[in-house]
Amino acid sequence: MKRYLVIGLLFFILGFSTNSWAHEIRPAYLQIKQISENSYQVLWKVPRKGDMVISLQPIFSENFTLTEASERTMSADALVFHFNLEGSSRLPGSQLTINNLEKTMVDVLVNIEYLNGEKITLMLKPDQPQILLPGKTSKWGVAKTYSILGIEHILFGFDHLLFVLALLIISVGFKKLLKTVTAFTLAHSITLSFSVLGIANLPGPPVEAVIALSIVFLAMEIIKLEKGTPTLTSKKPWLVAFSFGLLHGFGFAGALSEIGLPQTEIPLALAFFNIGVELGQIIFVIVASGAMSLLAMKKDWSLHVKQIPAYAIGSIATFWTIERIVGFWF
Structure with a gap:
């Protein structure tokens, strides 16, 4: 019983400690477009x-001058800056540094067009907060970058992980689990x-709210199954x-879309982002x-104890649902 109480407590801690970044820690995005020989x-x-914004800033080599070109704007998930970059030498081979990056858990995606x-x-x-800028990126570089982004997105996307966990609990048997995950x-x-x-396409905020609500639905279905009441979800998860999905x-x-895609390699970037998500x-x-198999070795759990994970999952998802719906107006 102590094990399940610990699991439930961990779920609550996870939900309430990460509610500010409940979806995932999204990368910063730097896009540089050359408009003349020395201007970008x-x-x-x-x-x-x-109101919480991560304190990061791109720093270029000393022979480049970065000036703000227009007022900064807000998108749903980012603070957006527009700059003009002027230099007395070529950008390829110069150094780019992201100030304060080493103090965060955020990656920075960089797309440059010459x-x-x-x-x-x-x-x-x-x-690795700094790099010497190359002149061209190979297709392998695009594939590698977007595969990593896909892996990070799913592993830091706590709502997606909680949904998958609920599917694992309700899908009894390897064959059923394989069909469900597929x-x-x-x-x-x-x-x-x-x-x-x-x-x-669909608008982002309602989608995020219904994603959280889908987890609540699965948590309720798990409780019904634990009580011995089969449902369509438990029969055909x-x-x-x-x-x-x-x-x-x-x-x-x-x-x-918040991360950004290289315009000349959209199919490749999309394919490998998806591959990264699946990995x-x-x-x-x-x-x-594996963890669930170890816990299942003890078969004499009481009904109340068996329901703790479902209640923990449902409570976290309910909190996210309310938070995201309230976010429609604030």
Whole structure:
């Protein structure tokens, strides 16, 4: 019983300590576009939640001057800056530093477009806050960068992880679990692709609220199953996974739109972001399944104890649902 109480407590701590960044820690985004031999337009997006903005700033080599070109603006998840960058030498081979990056848990995605058509896509991390800018990025560089972004997105997307965990609990048996996870993967891959390619889209805030509500629904279904009342969800969890997975795909797309895509490599970046999401999901499923198997070895848990994970999941998701609905007006 102590084990389940600890699990429930951990769920509560996780939910209430991460509510400010309940979806995930999104990367900052730096876009640099060359407009003349020595001039560049710079777009700089820093993650925010409410009034809380991470203190980061791009620093270029001393022979470059960065000046703010217009008033900063707010998007749903970021503070947006527009700069002009002037230099007396070429940008390739110069040093880029993200000030204060080493003090955070945030990555920085960098996309650069030169007049000659060369493109750069790279990522800076807290343990690597500076880099010498190359002149061109290979397709492998794009694939690697967006795979890492996909893995980080799912592993720091606590609402998606909680949804997958609920699916694991309600999907009894390996065959049923495989069908359920496959259905969820297929569904969110479809809507992620449709949204990024402009075929279909949904507004972000309502999507995030319903994603949280989908977790509440699964928590209620788990409680019914533990009480011995089979439901359509417990019999065919793959059906629910596919239905809600379509919605989760729009959530992934919202994060990817905030991150940004290299315009000349959109299909490649999209494909490897999706692959990264699936790799992160597989890692989580393996770890969570292993932990659940160890707990299942003790078969004499009381009904109340068995229901603790479901109540913990439901409580966290309910909190997120209310928080996101309230966010519509504030």
